[in-house]
Structures are given as structure tokens and as C-alpha cells.
Amino acid sequence: MLHVKNPGTRIIPGNEFEHMDREWVPSDRIIKTVCRILIPFIQIYALYVVAHGDFSPGGGFQGGVIFGSSLILMAISYNLKTLMKRVTEKFLSIFAATGVLIYVGLGVLAMIMGGRFLDYSMLAPLVPWDPGHIRALGMLGVEIGVGIAVMAVMVIIYVNIVSEGRHDEGL
């Protein structure tokens, strides 16, 4: 009943990816190659969307979703173990919390500098550049926090649902 794809190789338990269902088909070489080439460009595009949120359509939510979908594409085109080796669960959890903390931290920093909560104009002494753009810079920091949190949460939701919480095998 145990169906092993390649009977010639010896299976080391816990080390290699074992597939128990007979419907599983390894990903095609074309899919793997195309995704491997495409994923860095998707990630650069996501960073562009976050960084240019002030001047063109974009922002933290959109950029975070694009970055998370690039990681999900890696999990789909290879397998889930490949993703979880590069982006561990600890990393994702820390990033999801860090994004929210960056947002709240900027607000609290504005309070420490003497303003109200999330009043970015009070951060002007901290940057050496033109203080007229301080609100844009504060918004950029906030959007980076949002993007990090959304990216991590997208991957957490995908990984947990697709593998039923065991993080070993799935879609």
C-alpha cells in the first residue's frame, strides 16, 4: 500500500520529502525553471510597489501581498519543504510581529518626540534631509511595516492551511 515513486533510492526517514499518495506528480522541469527565473523579479517588483507607494499606485498592503505570493509560488512550483527550508516558521512569526511593531513604534516615537500618536511631523529632528518631506518618510516607514506584516501573514496562512498544520507536505 505504501507507494514510493522511485523504488531504487533508499528513503531516509525525516530527511527527504516522502510522498504517500499516488496522485502526487513531481513538478515539471519547465515549471521549476520558469518559476526560479521569475521569483526574483516578482520580489523586486514587490519592493518597488512598497517603496513607490507615495508617488504611484501601490503601498504596503499591495507590495506585501505580491511578496507573499512570490514565496507561495516557490512552494507551489517546488514543494513545501523547499519553502520551509528557506523561510522558516520562526522567521515568519518574528516578521509578522515586527511589522506591527514598526507601525506602533513609529507612533510611539512621535509621542516621545513631543507630538501626538502617529504625528509624523514630530520626527523631523531625526532625519538630516529636507524636513518638508518628513510626513512622506513617516508614511514610507509605516508602509514598510504593513508590507512586512502582510507578507508574513500571507505565507503563514497558506502554509498552515495547505499542510493541515504539519508543515511537511502539501500542495
Next chain:
Amino acid sequence: MTELLALIVAKYNFWLYIILMMIGLYAMIAKNNLMKKLVGMNIFQTAIILFYVSIGYKHGATLPIIQGDHGGHGTHGAVIHAAEYINPLPHVLMLTAIVVSVATFGVAMALCVRVYRRYQTLEEDELRIRLSEK
């Protein structure tokens, strides 16, 4: 006749969104499978998002990004008229609503996975039988 035509031109997108919303509501009421109910809920949310975005539209206006002097040093050139840009407020509200809909959909799917793990089914009538057995 021309009055009817003017009415249709002025309101047809609202009618289309209401039809879409009713498709979602019917799926939420009548479908038996929990995943299909969730898909109906997403269709419902999409109809509401489209409705809000279409409220913000103005004829002859462009998208809400101020054109021209992006440096913003000192006084910017031309004075900005509100009629030239579409209403940014519905877009802001719906941007957050989309993200929250994705998050709630994820939580709902997680609950479905838990239900399936325990009762081995997602059909509502079978679930009711399993629940009454215990």
C-alpha cells in the same frame, strides 16, 4: 423612453452589483457545502467593494494621484481642483476591506480544515447528523 434610457445609463452598474451580491447571498443560503458558502461570502464582499469603488467615480476626473510637480518644494504650480480627481476615500476604505476579507477567508478556511479533520465531511446535513449522534 429617453427618461428610461437615462435611468439605465445612470444606474446600471449599481444593478449589476446588486445581481452579483444576490448571487453571493443565494450561495450562502442555499448551498450545502461549507466551502461553497465561503465562496458565496467572497462574491458578496466583492460586490460591496465594487459598489463602493463605483461611488467614488466622477465623470471627467482622473485617478487620485496629484499630477505635475512631485518635488513639492515651496509653492506648487497650479491650484488643485477637487473635480479633477476622483474621490480617494472609498478606495482607502476598500483597500483595507480587501485585506481584511483575505484574512477572514484564511481563518474561515482554517476552521473548515478543523471541521473536516474531526467529522470527515463538510456537507452541512451530514454535519448535523454527526453532531446529533454525539
Next chain:
Amino acid sequence: MKFLGFVIVCLTGGLLLYGTMDLPDWGDPASPASTHLSDYYIEHIMEETRVPNLVTAVLADYRGYDTMFETAVVFCAGLACFLLLRDFRPKKTGISAIFPRV
């Protein structure tokens, strides 16, 4: 149940279609949604924040609290998925791996 649901859906849809008669026309610049607050935003955002993208400016500056708790909601959704589904039990070997647990 299906027929009853269809009747309810038709009644609700008819009521909503009747309600659209009082809505402002599509694309009307003088509609109530785009007269009071959005005019202020469009005309004063450039001098107050110097961010050309109005959506980002309203999202992150004027509605900073909203977006902050929005991010908190997204974080809580990820946390809920983790707490509902994460299974730390080691993968079973032998016969229980072939017959999955109930």
C-alpha cells in the same frame, strides 16, 4: 430550503433595486459622497503632507489609527490560523502513516 432561499434572495434583491432609485447618478461630481470631506483631502493634501498619492496619504496619515488596527487584524488572522491548525506531533511512521488518524 432552496426555494425559500431563492424567494428571500429575490425579495432582498428587489428591495435593493428599489433602493438604487434614490442613489445619486453614477459619476455625478456633486454626489454627497464626493462633496464634503474628499474635497478637503484633494485640495489640501499636497500642502499638508506633500505626498501625491492621495490614497496612501489618507491611508497612512489621516487614517493612521485605522490602518494600524487593520494591520493588527491581519496579524491576529495569521495568529488564529497558526493556533487553529498547527500540529507539533511528529510524523507517524509505520501503519498509522498509511491509515491517517481520525
